[in-house]
Amino acid sequence: MDNQIIGASHGLAQTMEQVSIVAPSDLTVLIRGETGSGKEVVARAIHEQSPRADKAFIRVNCGAISPQLIDSELFGHEKGSFTGAAGVKLGWFERADGGTLFLDEIGELSLAAQTRLLRVLQEGTLNRVGGEHEINVNVRIIAATHRNLADMVNVKLFREDLWYRINVFPIYLPALKERKQDITALANHFSKRAAKKLGLPFIPITANQIRMLQAYNWPGNVRELQVVMERAAILGQGKQLNIEASLGPTFKGTAPLTAPTSSENNKELNSIDNNISIEPLEKTIVSSINNALKVTNGKISGEGGAASLLNINPNTLRSKMRKYQITIKYYPSDIQEGH
């Protein structure tokens, strides 16, 4: 179940077609897609459908490499080649030899690191730091980025020669908001996974809940949906999927999918861009309190109570409830509707 690619024959059909075209070759692939959209999932699929499937798949997060250690990370080092080099260390290229090297977030590499990477890609050979022999490596490169590398080339933040070398077969991975038809299957997949992990019964998502998930923009893409479903399963404790509460804080901060009318714009919601919206503070306070009371089934104080969820004193919560005329009497029946 874990390696399954949900939406492969729906929202990701075009992407997966490209995967099956390029996988058998040794071509370098560049996957472009927003954060959390499934770039690593696609990279693994390419590897698994390639003749290298039984060899290593090594993922490197290019954003997490210290510039001082880049040579040692790329090429490895010999024992004693610098202070702290206690033994021989294999670099990424040697570890991935015969297999696939997945350079995730390649747009985050420093210019110095780009130069080093270009060298090994061009020459196909490397020297370990402190090493005397040239080592041949046979590695298939898959790179990924959420950035527009062409723009980065224009402003000289990304080397043009490296860009040509990695942009051989580009694959575009659509954001989740562009393939909302996959949301139901993804949500059920993650709900099943969460139930298994938490030892709870699997609860399928309802039509109402699907509408709610589809009304959201998903700036964090599939990864965000995964988290929302996991939280919904925990909050629902095997009795229901508590989607509204799980989505609550995020959902309330979502810009409407259609542009607000000017009167809405002035009175209710000031939409600044696709992902940011501003509500009157009182409205946010009231909805936070309501959400906390829903999650706790109306329990105000003590462990697992709404006050502790909101990180305020129970007396402060009671006084705010009086001030905003918030009552709890309707929560238990509301929660059973399974929204």
Ligand SMILES: Nc1ncnc2c1ncn2[C@@H]1O[C@H](COP(=O)(O)OP(=O)(O)OP(=O)(O)O)[C@@H](O)[C@H]1O
């Ligand atoms: N189509 C899919 N089917 C099933 N699970 C998916 C799918 N797409 C993404 N996921 C899951 O969503 C999570 C995020 O995916 P992944 O790590 O591949 O995204 P990413 O684009 O590489 O993220 P980042 O930009 O942070 O590197 C992972 O747990 C992955 O298993």
